[in-house]
Amino acid sequence: MSGVIERYHSWIGLPEGRAISLSEGSTPLVHWDSWGHSNIFLKLEGLNPTGSFKDRGMTVAVTNALAEGAKAVICASTGNTAASAAAYAARARIPALVVVPQGRVTKEKTLQALAHGARFLTIEGNFDDALHAVRQSVQSIPWLALVNSVNPWRIRGQETGAYEVVDELGRPPEALVLPVGNAGNISAYAQGFRRYSGILPKMFGIQAAGASPLVQGHDIPNPETLASAIRIGKPASSASAKEAVAQSQGAFLSVSDEDILAAQKELAHGGIFVEPASAAAYAGLLRLRQDNRIAGGNIVVVLTGHGLKDGSTPNAWIDASTRLISAGELGEALHDMIGVAQHVAH
Ligand code: AN7
Numbered sequence: 126m127s128g129v130i131e132r133y134h135s136w137i138g139l140p141e142g143r144a145i146s147l148s149e150g151s152t153p154l155v156h157w158d159s160w161g162h163s164n165i166f167l168k169l170e171g172l173n174p175t176g177s178f179k180d181r182g183m184t185v186a187v188t189n190a191l192a193e194g195a196k197a198v199i200c201a202s203t204g205n206t207a208a209s210a211a212a213y214a215a216r217a218r219i220p221a222l223v224v225v226p227q228g229r230v231t232k233e234k235t236l237q238a239l240a241h242g243a244r245f246l247t248i249e250g251n252f253d254d255a256l257h258a259v260r261q262s263v264q265s266i267p268w269l270a271l272v273n274s275v276n277p278w279r280i281r282g283q284e285t286g287a288y289e290v291v292d293e294l295g296r297p298p299e300a301l302v303l304p305v306g307n308a309g310n311i312s313a314y315a316q317g318f319r320r321y322s323g324i325l326p327k328m329f330g331i332q333a334a335g336a337s338p339l340v341q342g343h344d345i346p347n348p349e350t351l352a353s354a355i356r357i358g359k360p361a362s363s364a365s366a367k368e369a370v371a372q373s374q375g376a377f378l379s380v381s382d383e384d385i386l387a388a389q390k391e392l393a394h395g396g397i398f399v400e401p402a403s404a405a406a407y408a409g410l411l412r413l414r415q416d417n418r419i420a421g422g423n424i425v426v427v428l429t430g431h432g433l434k435d436g437s438t439p440n441a442w443i444d445a446s447t448r449l450i451s452a453g454e455l456g457e458a459l460h461d462m463i464g465v466a467q468h469v470a471h
Contacts (some may be wrong), residue, residue, distance in 0.1 A: 129285040130188060136149055136184060136288060136321065137281055145188045145217045149180035150285055151175045154293045154362070154425070160414060162421035166298070167392075167407075168290065170389030171431030178286060178310060178429045179209035185282030187213040190270030197222060198272045198429035199263055201255035202406030203306065203354045204234030204358025205430055210272050211241035214387045218440060222269075224248060228455060229353045231400075231435045233467045251348060253359040255309075273317060274309025275361050283310055290425055297324045299422030302413070304429055305330035305339060305377070306355035308366035313368030314427070326425075333402075337379040339363060341368075351438060354402035354430060380408040386438065420459045425440050 128135060128146035152172045156349070158165045170178035188211075190198055199222040200210045205409060207223035207230070214221035221243040224236075240243060248255055256273060263271045274280060291297050297318050305311050311330045318325050332340055333350030336359055345358035360366065370377060380388075382401075389404035399407075406426050413419050432439070450458045 128184055129282060130184055133157060133285050133288055136284070137280060139185065139189060140192060142188070142192050142375070144184065145186050145191060145213055147174035147180065150289065151182055152286075152289070154290065155397070157397075158340075158412060159428075160419060162297075163419045164423050165410070166290075166294070166423060166425045167397060168286065168425055168427045169397065170286070170418065170427060170429045171403070171434070174430040175205075175209045175212045176434050177205040177209060178283065179205045179429070179460060181277035181285050182274065182276075182282035182309070182313070183213045184210040186272045186276050186278040187217055189278045191217055191219070193270070195219070195270035196268040196269065199259055200224070200253060200271045200272045201259045202230070202273075203252050203356060204230040205354055206273065207243065207245075208237035208241070208398075210232050211238040211243035214243070215241040215401070220244060222246070224259050225254055226251045226356075233323060233434050233435060233436055237410070241377075252307075252357050253344075256361065265348070267289065273361070274307055274313075280316065282315045283313030284317030284320065284402060286310075286427065287314045288321045289319070290298050291322050294423055294425075297322045298326050298425045299420070300329060300375070300411050300424045301325040301427065302329040302331060302406050302424065302460035303331050304352075304355050304402045304409075306336075306340065306357040306360065306364065306402070308362040310362035310427070310429065311369060312362045312365035313375070315365070325369065325373045328369045328373045329409060329413065330370060330375070330377045331405050332379050332386065333405055334379040334381045339366060339377040340379040350385075350401075352385055352401035352405055353435070355405065378412055380405050380412060382406040384412070389416070389438070392428075393432065397428065398428040399428045400432055400435040401438055403428040403430050 129150035336348030348358035388408035
């Protein structure tokens with residue numbers, strides 16, 4: 126399968142030329158459940174090449190950067206942008222420079238960026254500080270392309286998520302639910318629905334309670350949540366996100382870290398493993414149902430990143446569930462386990 130540039134070339138509007146692609150996009154839209162007159166669909170963005178939705182925007186941003194003569198790319202990141210930038214820069218055979226907040230990027234995302242050869246800088250401070258510093262320092266360097274979602278080509282690439290939803294359902298859904306950090310993705314989906322179908326579904330942007338500037342209506346100087354991907358207090362694209370929510374009569378909602386963990390577990394027990402930031406969207410959906418705000422039709426939840434991106438949270442599950450069995454105990458232990466399975470199965 127080709128990547129998003131090839132699939133939606135005329136909609137993206139890049140000039141002709143070589144695409145830097147890893148065959149991203151075309152991710153599954155899983156029919157998860159029916160609630161009354163509503164059908165719940167999950168868009169599994171964790172199945173992109175680096176395990177998150179960032180690849181849709183990165184293929185377009187890196188392709189454009191190269192076409193414009195850039196010799197390297199740079200980004201600030203809570204992890205997924207760094208992993209994606211590193212992979213697409215490696216594909217283009219140019220350097221990637223990434224700047225991340227201290228102590229908050231998961232080991233798995235750090236590993237990805239380093240495996241792809243990124244130059245890695247960890248700063249004292251949070252994501253908002255990192256993005257500010259990076260934006261300041263690239264201003265006068267023409268050969269260095271900024272590939273955060275403040276780059277309009279990132280947004281254009283991420284619009285393809287909305288195109289795919291419309292293509293798969295045959296029309297736009299009634300509502301879209303997704304996690305919000307820097308607010309690039311919600312802005313991209315809104316723009317994608319408007320451009321591709323002329324209709325904007327109700328947009329529900331979900332934030333972690335400790336990092337919820339769009340719910341609270343002001344910047345958060347020290348955002349805090351275990352969903353490290355969306356630990357962002359000053360979203361760069363807040364204006365377009367607010368416009369999308371207001372225009373569609375959607376809402377910004379916040380969910381607690383406990384809600385996020387419960388949602389992550391509920392999805393995992395249905396066969397779908399996502400990282401905490403993505404589980405926040407599902408926690409938001411559960412809140413909407415509780416408040417009787419699911420009014421029928423197709424509801425799409427965008428699950429932005431794979432569960433294997435963040436091993437820190439499920440460690441507790443592993444510790445609670447693994448016991449080493451000696452050879453002598455094996456027969457009896459297996460018998461017990463089969464007994465439990467038999468009980469559950471009947
Ligand atoms: C899994 O990687 O900001 O609202 O630097 O990794 O478009 O920022 C990641 C964000 C949701 C929020 N889900 O999207 C970064 C970064 C996951 C994410 C978001 C992110 P935006």
